[in-house]
Amino acid sequence: MAQLLENQRETWGTRSGFVLAAVGSAVGLGNLWSFPYKIYSCGGGAFLVPYIVAIFLVGIPLLTLEFSLGHFTQKAAPSAYQKCNRKLEFIGWWTIILGFIIITYYPVILGYCLSFFWISLKGIFTGGVLPWAGQGVDGVANAHNFFFKDYLNMHDSFAFGQFQWQLFWPLLIAWILMYLCIFKGVRAVDKIVWLTVPIPWLMLIILTVRGLTLEGSTQGLAYYLTPDWSRLLEPKIWCIAFGQAFFSMSLAFGVMITYASFLHRKSDINNNATIIGISDFATSFIAGIAVFAILGAMAFATTAAGHPVGIENVTQSGPSLAFVAFPYALAQLPYSAWFSAVFFFALITLGIDSAFSITESVLASIVDKTGWRRSVVLVVMSIVGLCSGLVYVTQGGLNWLGLIDGMINGAWGIALLGLLECLALGWIFQLEKLRLHANSRSDFQIGRWWNILVRTVIPVLLGTLFFWKLYDDLIMKEFMIVNEEGKLVFENLIGYCVAVFAPLLLSVIIAATTKNKQAQPAASIETTSNDEKSYDKAGVWSIVLVLLSVAILLKKFYGSDASHSTTYFVVASVLGGFALIFTNIAHYKADKKVIKASLSSSIAGIGSVFLMSFLITAYLVKMSKSAKKVDMPVITDMTGVSYVILAFVFFVIIAGLGWCFYKAVDKVHDIAHPKRVHDIANHMFFQAS
Numbered sequence: 001m002a003q004l005l006e007n008q009r010e011t012w013g014t015r016s017g018f019v020l021a022a023v024g025s026a027v028g029l030g031n032l033w034s035f036p037y038k039i040y041s042c043g044g045g046a047f048l049v050p051y052i053v054a055i056f057l058v059g060i061p062l063l064t065l066e067f068s069l070g071h072f073t074q075k076a077a078p079s080a081y082q083k084c085n086r087k088l089e090f091i092g093w094w095t096i097i098l099g100f101i102i103i104t105y106y107p108v109i110l111g112y113c114l115s116f117f118w119i120s121l122k123g124i125f126t127g128g129v130l131p132w133a134g135q136g137v138d139g140v141a142n143a144h145n146f147f148f149k150d151y152l153n154m155h156d157s158f159a160f161g162q163f164q165w166q167l168f169w170p171l172l173i174a175w176i177l178m179y180l181c182i183f184k185g186v187r188a189v190d191k192i193v194w195l196t197v198p199i200p201w202l203m204l205i206i207l208t209v210r211g212l213t214l215e216g217s218t219q220g221l222a223y224y225l226t227p228d229w230s231r232l233l234e235p236k237i238w239c240i241a242f243g244q245a246f247f248s249m250s251l252a253f254g255v256m257i258t259y260a261s262f263l264h265r266k267s268d269i270n271n272n273a274t275i276i277g278i279s280d281f282a283t284s285f286i287a288g289i290a291v292f293a294i295l296g297a298m299a300f301a302t303t304a305a306g307h308p309v310g311i312e313n314v315t316q317s318g319p320s321l322a323f324v325a326f327p328y329a330l331a332q333l334p335y336s337a338w339f340s341a342v343f344f345f346a347l348i349t350l351g352i353d354s355a356f357s358i359t360e361s362v363l364a365s366i367v368d369k370t371g372w373r374r375s376v377v378l379v380v381m382s383i384v385g386l387c388s389g390l391v392y393v394t395q396g397g398l399n400w401l402g403l404i405d406g407m408i409n410g411a412w413g414i415a416l417l418g419l420l421e422c423l424a425l426g427w428i429f430q431l432e433k434l435r436l437h438a439n440s441r442s443d444f445q446i447g448r449w450w451n452i453l454v455r456t457v458i459p460v461l462l463g464t465l466f467f468w469k470l471y472d473d474l475i476m477k478e479f480m481i482v483n484e485e486g487k488l489v490f491e492n493l494i495g496y497c498v499a500v501f502a503p504l505l506l507s508v509i510i511a512a513t514t515k516n517k518q519a520q521p522a523a524s525i526e527t528t529s530n531d532e533k534s535y536d537k538a539g540v541w542s543i544v545l546v547l548l549s550v551a552i553l554l555k556k557f558y559g560s561d562a563s564h565s566t567t568y569f570v571v572a573s574v575l576g577g578f579a580l581i582f583t584n585i586a587h588y589k590a591d592k593k594v595i596k597a598s599l600s601s602s603i604a605g606i607g608s609v610f611l612m613s614f615l616i617t618a619y620l621v622k623m624s625k626s627a628k629k630v631d632m633p634v635i636t637d638m639t640g641v642s643y644v645i646l647a648f649v650f651f652v653i654i655a656g657l658g659w660c661f662y663k664a665v666d667k668v669h670d671i672a673h674p675k676r677v678h679d680i681a682n683h684m685f686f687q688a689s
Contacts, residue, residue, distance in 0.1 A: 029106070029350060029351040030247055030354070031280070031283045031287050032204075032347065032350065033109065034247065036292065038240050040295070042241075043227070044226060045227035045228070046229065046232055047231075047241060048225075048227065048645065048649075049232060050241035050242065051241040051244065052649075054245035054246075055245050058245065059245045059249050059251065059277050060278075061450060062251050062252075062454070063251065063256060063276060065422075065454055066257045066421075067256060067263075067273050068269055070256065070259065071263050071265075071267065071269060071437070071441075074261050075368055076254060076361060076368045077093075077096055077254030077257045077361065078092030078093045078096060079365070079369060080261065081424070084424070084425065085424070088428065088429070091420050091424055092254060092365070094417060095254040095417055096254045096362050098414060099254055099358045099362055100385070101408055105389060105404060106355050106358070107385070107386075108389055108393065110174040110352060111167060111170030111171040112322075113351060114344075115151065116344045116347075117347075118170075119131065120338075120344055121337075121341050123336075128336065131146055135332075139328050140298055140324075143327045147323045147324050151166065151323075152164070154395055154396075158396050158403075162394065162395050163393065163394055167392075168390070171386065171389055171392075172386065175382050175385065175386045177352055178352065178355050178359055179379075179382050200349055203342060203346035205286075206339075208286055208293070212289075214294065214296075214329065217293035217294070220295040220296025220297070221289065222296075222637055224289070224292035225641075225643075226638075226639055235471070235472055238465055239415065242418075243413070243415055246414040246415060247408075248284060250358070251414065251418060252417040253358055254361040254362075255358055255361040258365070259357065259360075265441075266441060267441060268442045269437075269438040270438050270443065270444055270445070271663055271664055275660045275661075279657070282657070285653070294329040298325060298329075359381070363381060418458075422454050422455065422458050423606050425454065426454045426455035426459065427602045430591075431454060431587075431591070432451060432590075432591035435448070435451060443660075443663040448588065455584065456580060456609065459609045460609055463609055463610055463613025464620070466613070467617035471617065538582050538583065538585065540604075542580075542601065542604030542605070542608065545575045545579035545582070545604075546604055546607040546611055549572040549576045550572075550611065552568050553569075553572050555568065556569065556572075569615065573612075576611040577612065579604055579607075579608040580608040582604070583601050584605070586598070587601065
């Protein structure tokens, strides 16, 4: 077992370099582009509730899981899953392919930043005047028209239209920059992130201060920080929030598994994951303050009525916040061209970290699997990625970008992969090995509550979101393949294929056609024990309970007696709940001995997770139907709730990061603590095995 970490593999030069690179991957254009727009379209402050739940209850624990897996196996995602269990390799390839789909359109957004940076530089040398400059209503209209009409030459349909050369050349430059950042390996990345990570934070602070000083900014902040609680009953908001958390923290792309695989064997895992998760959340939250302060000022300038923030035409799509709202605000500053150049340079450095991190995960996965030369694979992959991105540099390209991004970052994309990740590592693999591995190297310890989170709480949450979104798409016809007139909705069909069918098909092809350097696949690190038979009884009984619960639900849905439907649901929920408890107890006992629980217990656990997710979804759907829709009043000023949310979030950020940094510099560990000794002893036991 110990030899797994002895493989000769390039490593990060410093811990700070790894943390900055991981933060750079997590903190990207999504923090300034996607996050504020999703808040705007999902009821303002209401979006913060599911997003905070997603970050702290799901995001940071899963980030710890991916760090542990990558560091334990010293492999990129597909090979890491294969090390756990040969049958799980497809999950790793699925994550990598979704990541590759993202880097077909992410450099397009990076290209927008490059174009605006170049335009700002030209403004400096032509008297400091920006082409979209203007005051009040004229300024908003100028910024909007410049981006959508002058620059994108965009039309509203999904028809591709004319090829836009002014979009192609920045896309080409973006790919060249990504190539130059990673072609020398992670030690070069270690140095690059010292430039590309701090600059965006500095510029974000400047923009936040400027936004807060604009007249009317409190109107936007009120919308940002005042929740419309009725919106929490909409599954779409929860799905978008969890998808944004996964996208923002680079979860389920294989990025963090790959980055952790390059860590030195003594590197911290738990504290690094917490620092990165809180830093990402802090960046998004502060970016939200800057964006909504500016939106409030824009609403004030246009004297819009009937909406808390107004700017319906300006904020019709996500990129408009970065390429309409911010340019408008920058044009109000003295020396606006200089500030604009610095801002878009910051966006470039912000976006390039995330772009090349996903590229690196795809590259490392292919190299690990095939043994092909890294330099050759990188060139071919860059060319394929560039060619695939050409669809987004047409007149309808932004529409396709929004569609594919919505599918990949929704329930059908990375959220579903997060569910599979938890089920595979929590119920099939011995999750306790990863916990002990992380604890033996980290500044602070995580208890077995983390196992319960990864094994039960998180997959039930993600499963509920998946079933809820499935209901919305198929029953409520939110995302129809065939419209009400019986005509095929071609763009939606393509979106589903990209999000689900294409990754599965490509996963099978890649796994079947590529070969490792070794003649035979590497042996699984999973171990079995005769002791697992002792947990078989609990697993069998749990399977019986799950089957009984399913039978009761079938009776409810297909039976003729509808008068006892509530009773059926209650009984099914109780049986499913007991099945989930029994399987968790069996795995908890197996964890204490660092052995594998029985196959029947694992099957029962996965079945009970899906069952409870379905039952919770059914309850929430019923509750949302009976809930009364209440119109949110127009808010023009901060309320007490707004200030409470603001204070709470800042406390969490400051206290969380302060505690993490305290643990990082504290060199005196309480190694005499019984639990610590027990964890280390168990870790040594399974390594020796």
